[in-house]
Amino acid sequence: MTFWIVQALNGLQLSMLLFLLSIGLTVIFGLMHFVNLAHGALYTLGAYAAVSAVAATGTYWGGFVFAPLAVAMAGVVLYTGLIRRMRKAGPMSQVLVTFGLIFVFLDLMRITWGDLALSIAEPTLFTGRSELLGVAYPTYRLFIIGLGLAVMLGLWVLLSRTQIGAMIRAGVDNDQMAACLGINVERLFFIVFCIGCALAGLAGAVAAPVLSVTPDMGTQILIPTLIVVVIGGLGSLKGAIAGSLMVGFIQTFGAVLAPQLASVSIYALLAAVLIFRPAGLFPAKA
Amino acid sequence: MFQQTRTKTITIVLLLAGMALYTGFAGFYGRELIIEAAYLVILAISLDLVAGYGGMISLCHGAIFGIGAYVFAVLTSMYDISPLIALPAAIVAGAIFGLFVGAVTSKTSGIFFIMTTLAFGQMVYVYVFENRALGGDDGLSGVERIDLSWLGLDMGNSMQFAWFSIVLAGLAYVVAAAVLRSGFGRTLVGIRSNEGRMRALGLPVRRYKAVAFAISGALAALAGTIAAQQTMFVSPQMMGWMMSGEALVIVILGGLGTLVGPAVGAVLFVFLQHEVSELTRYWHMIVGIVLILVVVLGNRGAYGQIEHMIMHRRRPVAPAKSSLEAASEQEESHA
Amino acid sequence: MLEARNLHKAFGQVRVTNDVSIAVEKGERRVVLGPNGAGKTTLFNILVGELSPTSGTIRLGGEDVTGHSVEARAKRGLARSYQKNNLFNDLTIRDNLALAIATATGAASRMGDTLRDPAIVERIEEVAARVNLRELLDQPVDSVSYGARRQLEVGLALATNPRVLLMDEPTSGVGPEMIRAFHDLLKSLPRDLTVLIIEHDMDLAFDVADQVTVLNYGEVVFEGTPGDTRESSLVNEIYLGGSVDA
Structure with a gap:
């Protein structure tokens, strides 16, 4: 029983990390029809930013706050310099340009932070283990789960209860219509892009104490994140949640139960969804 | 439409002849570079066939390349089957996988097509990576090179193996050009240009896309067999999505939809990588910046730009669109 | 040659094609008239297979092609041109x-x-x-x-x-000279070719048509010879009663 609870918590923790990454990607995707393969690189940048901020401030929370801001700033630069002009360029050009960005980021981070794996310590508040459902589970990982749930809730409130949320939903549904309704679509895209980047940065900062921080950590997580986005349905919060949970749990349980089957099955699931329900399981558009 | 223009003929002949000549001057390391360039030429040509002419941007060509390498490696190293049989077997395996992916993905377009090919490619990669019987992430060694002693050639000799690779690259070009000049190839371009209208004209579009993917898969697998023979070793690294991405980068840098351009791109890529790596460790950043610049500034690629200029000097009529723009437009119209 | 029976098509609650039946003889020139939004292009889309009807059957040369794909129908000699290039x-x-x-x-x-x-x-x-x-x-x-x-x-x-040619507003947006040229083209087509045309230019329509079908709100409201059509008060009402287009 303990085994199952621990694995379920591990699965949940991975799902939350995937959620933080995929939600930004999926809303950018759904709203702007923009494919950002460099989203994983922004996550890496967040992790490194956290490493540096922790070193400078001496506390984990320095990184926790700084990383999302730093990555959002990188998002501003990216958006104004490149993304804005690629928006209407068609998916292939977007894939290529953001693929190029992966390369650039990869080496920029190697130049700035070196090739060796870095890490940061867990915050003192959440060190050690806590008792949950009869098992002792690392407190910091529980924090990740809690944070993920909080972000989910926050985004749900943002999307369903606020004006900007209504605009985003309108834009995902039909951007031309949204423009007709007087929504400043350009500005909306910009804001959403930056929020997406900030969440990627947050994911990096949160992952840094658990995983080792390396230049290619983003490339490794990019594919699972894209799978989450596509399985869930582009632009859909519900889809990102469902997709994160599915991928997180299949990966976690698969790794311990049937390693060979599990990793293939995620891709098989993706292929099946793309072929039979190309719009994803929870499409945002009606 | 594909036309084997004089510019194309001259360029490909000069390129391959230059590579062959270079093997005479270069040392062992230079010849290894030529071999790498030769199989990347084949891989790039195979990708351009579907991406440049068929409008199908595949992110699983690395995996097909790997399938070719692994089938060849497994047959020669584990089952002691003659490379003369393993080589065609690997090509057939690549074609079958290509046909399968092509058939299954033929309903999707745009970003969904890209993602589906990515999924199938990664499926193969992960399967091999996790499979201990195939050596897992350690890969397989003990791959044999083809025996051409009956032709008086010694494949153990790096110069002769390089020539062999160059000849295969030339053959791959001839095959691809023949396919593209044919009624089938023209139809493929028609599908890229306007899939819906092709269907309305009565074309079973999905079948054509699948067959195109199969032909492309055969060529990609051929490239894989050369890679396996060169180092006599295969590993999952050669079939991950970054490999597919690299192949796409080569095609774009050389000139998507020009057939010769990707070949030029492959050679440039290998040698620039070599040269730049001597100067800096940050080769990837250079590639990334160049890639972004190529896409942002007109999308034509090195050879594509030159061909465009030559065509315009001769025939200052129409503002011919690069195939990347055409492909993007088509994708958008399908979105 | 081309026969559709009881075609229905609905998008959710919206019925765009409502019990449309149309039978075109071999070699016939049939003109389809109707105001914008009458469901003319939708009818063409259903006939060639780009849309599948909610119910109803389509026969081409006696063969039931209702379940056939666009390309299979085209292969059997059904061709179309589009309103938008x-x-x-x-x-x-x-x-x-x-x-x-x-x-x-x-x-x-x-x-x-x-x-x-x-x-x-x-x-x-x-x-x-x-x-x-x-x-x-x-x-x-x-x-x-x-x-x-x-x-x-x-x-x-x-x-x-093709054996059957469907043309969706072939002269939309072109000048009178080209309309005349198109006129000549139509007349020069082999007599055994079956032609359906969606047309707005009444003169052209009445000049080439053997039969005229008028659609309104997704339904066939009139069918008859060009002479009858000209006389029909219903058709005049539809065309002159406010919903005139083009």
Whole structure:
């Protein structure tokens, strides 16, 4: 029983990390029809930013706050310099340009932070283990789960209860219509892009104490994140949640139960969804 | 439409002849570079066939390349089957996988097509990576090179193996050009240009896309067999999505939809990588910046730009669109 | 030759085609009239298979093709042109026509070079002559005038050598001169070719039509000879009663 609870918590923790990454990607995707393969690189940048901020401030929370801001700033630069002009360029050009960005980021981070794996310590508040459902589970990982749930809730409130949320939903549904309704679509895209980047940065900062921080950590997580986005349905919060949970749990349980089957099955699931329900399981558009 | 223009003929002949000549001057390391360039030429040509002419941007060509390498490696190293049989077997395996992916993905377009090919490619990669019987992430060694002693050639000799690779690259070009000049190839371009209208004209579009993917898969697998023979070793690294991405980068840098351009791109890529790596460790950043610049500034690629200029000097009529723009437009119209 | 029975099509609650039946004889010229939004293009889309009807059957030359794909119907001789140009924009007019001809003749799957096949070259010239595009054959579509593209739109459909030809507002947006040229083209088509045309130009419609079908709100509201149509108070009401378009 303990085994199952621990694995379920591990699965949940991975799902939350995937959620933080995929939600930004999926809303950018759904709203702007923009494919950002460099989203994983922004996550890496967040992790490194956290490493540096922790070193400078001496506390984990320095990184926790700084990383999302730093990555959002990188998002501003990216958006104004490149993304804005690629928006209407068609998916292939977007894939290529953001693929190029992966390369650039990869080496920029190697130049700035070196090739060796870095890490940061867990915050003192959440060190050690806590008792949950009869098992002792690392407190910091529980924090990740809690944070993920909080972000989910926050985004749900943002999307369903606020004006900007209504605009985003309108834009995902039909951007031309949204423009007709007087929504400043350009500005909306910009804001959403930056929020997406900030969440990627947050994911990096949160992952840094658990995983080792390396230049290619983003490339490794990019594919699972894209799978989450596509399985869930582009632009859909519900889809990102469902997709994160599915991928997180299949990966976690698969790794311990049937390693060979599990990793293939995620891709098989993706292929099946793309072929039979190309719009994803929870499409945002009606 | 594909036309084997004089510019194309001259360029490909000069390129391959230059590579062959270079093997005479270069040392062992230079010849290894030529071999790498030769199989990347084949891989790039195979990708351009579907991406440049068929409008199908595949992110699983690395995996097909790997399938070719692994089938060849497994047959020669584990089952002691003659490379003369393993080589065609690997090509057939690549074609079958290509046909399968092509058939299954033929309903999707745009970003969904890209993602589906990515999924199938990664499926193969992960399967091999996790499979201990195939050596897992350690890969397989003990791959044999083809025996051409009956032709008086010694494949153990790096110069002769390089020539062999160059000849295969030339053959791959001839095959691809023949396919593209044919009624089938023209139809493929028609599908890229306007899939819906092709269907309305009565074309079973999905079948054509699948067959195109199969032909492309055969060529990609051929490239894989050369890679396996060169180092006599295969590993999952050669079939991950970054490999597919690299192949796409080569095609774009050389000139998507020009057939010769990707070949030029492959050679440039290998040698620039070599040269730049001597100067800096940050080769990837250079590639990334160049890639972004190529896409942002007109999308034509090195050879594509030159061909465009030559065509315009001769025939200052129409503002011919690069195939990347055409492909993007088509994708958008399908979105 | 082409017969549709009790076609229904609904998008959610919206009925765009409501119990439409239409039977066109071999060699007949049928003109489909109706105000904008009457469901004319939707009817064409259903007939060629780009939309599947919610219910109803479609027979082509006696064969039930209701479940057939677009390409299967086209293969059986059903061709259409589009209201909005739907061409191979980055290719030359010659290549456009060659694609249509190669698809129809099976040359599309051959290894030989299509443009070296004398039969195909001859057919390209023939079709180009019919739609007045011989001078422009080597121009890319995106460099020629709108009028030339309209001609090519019809040319592509003709090039497949169809038994039944559906033309969706072939003269929309072109000047009177081209309308007249199109008029001549219609009259020069072989008499055994069955033609359905969606048309707004009444004079043209009445001049070429054997029979006229009038659609309104997705339903067939009138069917008869051009003379009857002209006399029909219902048709006059639909066309003059406020919902006139174009």
